[in-house]
Amino acid sequence: MHGPSSPPFKVAVVWRGDAQARVEARPESSRFVVVFAALGRHGIAAEPAVWVEGQADLLRAQLMVMDAVLVWVNPVTEETGAGRAALDAVLREVAEAGILVSAHPDVIDRMGTKEVLYRTREMGWGSETYLYRSHAALAAEFPSRVFKEPRVLKRSRGNGGIGVWKVERGTGADVFVQEARDRSLRTVPLDAFLAERASDFAAGGTLVDQPFQARHLEGMVRCYVSGTRVVGFGAQYVTALAPPEHGRAPPRLYSGPDDERFQRLRGLMEADWIPQMTALLGLKPDDLPVVWDADFLLGPKDTAGEDTHVLCEINASSVFPIPDEAPDALAATTMRRLAEARVRWTSRRS
Structure with missing residues (x-):
């Protein structure tokens, strides 16, 4: 060498x-x-x-x-x-x-914050995602969306479920709010919940708004990547936004890049999604971290009966633990x- x-x-x-x-x-x-x-x-x-x-x-x-x-x-x-x-x-x-x-911190700013969900919403991993840059925009636009279907609000920066809420229409002016960090569930007037969110916009913060994925209890796949190549997977049942009666999620199970269950996802990542993401974010392939991951929930099945995958987060600042194949x-x-x-x-x- x-x-x-x-x-x-x-x-x-x-x-x-x-x-x-x-x-x-x-x-x-x-x-x-x-x-x-x-x-x-x-x-x-x-x-x-x-x-x-x-x-x-x-x-x-x-x-x-x-x-x-x-x-x-x-x-x-x-x-x-x-x-x-x-x-x-x-x-x-x-x-x-x-x-x-x-x-690099500038790379994290582009791909490792929740805003990446909005900037890549038109890609194959995307969903009907909105970005609120001000509390006024949130108050004006969010109510009609949450009254239509359950939504998930996410602060632009956070980890471990910090700053993530599932919001669902209740009765009258109330909504059901569940916090991902501790799975606590409460009923609160929508106006009161929105007032609580004012502090999320301090110092240039934003909120990202995604539809709640109904298949989330079927599990999440974490796709580990080094640069532009998939180097392994982590499969886990997710209960962060599940009803409180569901138990805690079992440990994530790791596997290498050749795990046959995820070869379609691997092909999409390497051939389509990673190149599309780098272009959309104004990055070069060698700007991508030496290890990063993308978390996917299952979306609706496509016309051929195949699972689709919906991006719920990219982790670029502190990805660990990792599959056995990833360190090399x-x-x-x-x-x-x-x-x-x-x-x-x-x-x-x-």
């Missing part, structure tokens, strides 16, 4: 923690041990780089001597609600210095991009 005089590439693996976690971080004891091992098998020297809120200078100094930075940091923490604006500022500086960052795939993608960058750099110098 390298010539005799080529030094190994240096890669930092970034995740969130506190000061003690940063000091004690070791590849062999981290939850990313399989990622470190895969990078090592591909001739890449990888080290931990724990992001500690308030220690931007420390992280910046570490990352600036790397060839690449691979990041696993959620957009919002479930425990404290902390975002990652300070981290993103560091990552943008690092990328400007010519260091590969995956996923993401390491190979990282290695290819770094090797190509080194060739371009060498060509410019010669």
Whole structure:
């Protein structure tokens, strides 16, 4: 992979923690041990780089001597609600210095927020999706839609069910509202629920509005991708927006890219949907993260009796755990991009 005089590439693996976690971080004891091992098998020297809120200078100094930075940091923490604006500022500086960052914050902004559901709504994975950029637009447009059919509202940023609500018409002016995070169910006047949503538009936030998928209890398929190639699947029954009497979902079951159950989905992703998405979002194939995933619910069957798939989320900022096949795939993608960058750099110098 390298010539005799080529030094190994240096890669930092970034995740969130506190000061003690940063000091004690070791590849062999981290939850990313399989990622470190895969990078090592591909001739890449990888080290931990724990992001500690308030220690931007420390992280910046570490990352600036790397060839690449691979990041696993959620957009919002479930425990404290902390975002990652300070981290993103560091990552943008690092990328400007010519260091590969995956996923780059600008790429996450385009594909890893719920707005991607609106921007790709005309694709084969799309549904009747709306985007509210202001509370006034939500108040004016949402009532007629929810009185027609159950809808799902999603904040532009979030994870773990944070900021996701199923809203269904009740009696009179009431609606039934279920929160995905804890499955709590309440009856509330629609005007009161809409008033609660005013804070979601602070600091440029938006809300995405999708139809509730009636087949959601039949399961969700998570399609794992490295760059532009599918590298595995995760199958799981979803109960986040199920009636409270349903039990919690069993663990996700992982499989490799050749799982025969999902070859039609794999073909659609690689041949059609990923190229269409990158074009719509103004991205290049090598802008896509070294590992990301797309979550699909089952839509109505088509005229041939085949299942359709409806996109409900893309995860681009912190995709883990992953199928057994994924670590070597993401390491190979990282290695290819770094090797190509080194060739371009060498060509410019010669």
